[in-house]
Amino acid sequence: MYRRLLFIGSALLLVVILFAWQQSSRAPKPISLTPTLSGQPEYCLTCHADLPEISKSHPLQTFGCVSCHGGERLALNADLAHSNMRGGANPSDLSVVEMSCGGTSCHSGSEAENRDHIQRVMTSVQSTYAGAIANIRFTFGAQPDLNAYFGINAIKDEQTHTGITALSAFEPATETNSMIQKFGENCLTCHINAAPREEEAYARQTGCAACHATEQHKLTTAIPYTQCNACHNRGNYDLRSMTFVERADQPATRIQDYYQPIAQFTRCEYTLDCVDCHTRNEVMGDGDIHANQKDIQYVQCQTCHGTINQLPQTKTITGPNDIALKMEFLNPVSNLKVGDTILVTEKGEPLWNTRVLPNGTYELIGKATNLRFNFRPVMGTACEQKPDQQGSQYCHTCHAVER
């Protein structure tokens, strides 16, 4: 009996040792990278060497993978290596963005250094969806006015310039009105915290990547209108049924694709990309909580074209620390340099992809297309538009394009 047990035991021991040896031999030979930023080796390239570099500002040799993605840096087993990644494959998801992209030297530094990207995005209407929530709650009698009280997530802004110091988290399940509940169920995919609707036309990621990741593992500030259209101009919400109704037309050209069929527009509104005119404060927020998109979006035709009695605002770049130069550095389409004069918005934001030409006309270079457009001010032309009527609907009266 003793010998038989010894025999079985020794056989089992050998099997266990062979299994362990085989498992250990199957592990891939690690490819090590020690990024400058962390100074700690990581083995992610063992499996992920084929991914493209994410951007010129985040080179692999400097950042590695773990600084942004998290994960178990020395693990060679996929499950273990990925076990504590931030935001799955998307570290810019707003639930983890502070850990991944934050830090005073990166994207949550001071407003004075224009490094407060995360604070601005977190309080922006793209993230809070505060205006839509307020409108629906007001419409169905859940609040007495159109003020913003709720956002997708609770958020505070103690240094507010808008008077809105905080938003509570919107919780549709606690609402008593069934339409507001339905709004919560069907209409909360249009903010950058939310996973998009299914179907290719809506494909985007969450967080920063919702706008800046136009390809897999690529970040850019050269954002084409198609990226914006993953959310915008895809359809309308039917307030009677509180459901989303997709646009039914089949756009075949850019002019049809850009806007929904009901919209009017001028040539530059569909030839340019959204980011050619709309500024980063309009799109990413200005650091304050706003109650509505119209409270933050302010660029109009007159921003670039002026009015019949006023030229658009301009500024000359006087030093190398100008924010316009820093923005152009990220997407060098216009070879901007100290001494150049560019257009600025009514709030002083630089339209860094423009330039005032010696003959008094202006040039705009498409941030995503690299195309050059020459245009002139309204002043001195036959235009009779009243200076106090500068909404696009007034300009469309003469300049709308037939389609």
Added chain:
Amino acid sequence: MPELSRRDFLKLTTNTLLTASGLLGFGALFRFLGYQTEPLPQTEFDLGPASNYPIDSRTLLSKIPALLLHTDEGFSALSLVCTHLGCTVEPKESGFTCPCHGSKYDAEGSVLNGPAQKKLNALRVEVTTDGNLILHTD
């Protein structure tokens, strides 16, 4: 040839299995004890004979990365690691530029414009008794 009894067969097989297990176990033990951890980053670089670097020369050492300078006052070196986030800066006509975030430094490594706040690190250069240059990055 004498026939092997069942008992002897079991004994022989058991001994063989135990020997194999023992050898594999020793192999695993040696493998464990001989495991090489990731080497620490190199902090000393032998640059060869000092005579290879004439006076007034500026030598780009891209693998380190650093810039070796030889002036009347002797040898010195600047780290080319940007003090903002650690990208490798590129030498330009009048200084250095970071390709990642646009920091600019003058020829002495002082910051001309950010986001970097600190000048490029000066590195220690040692001339050995046999005339070789050793660059220290720590």
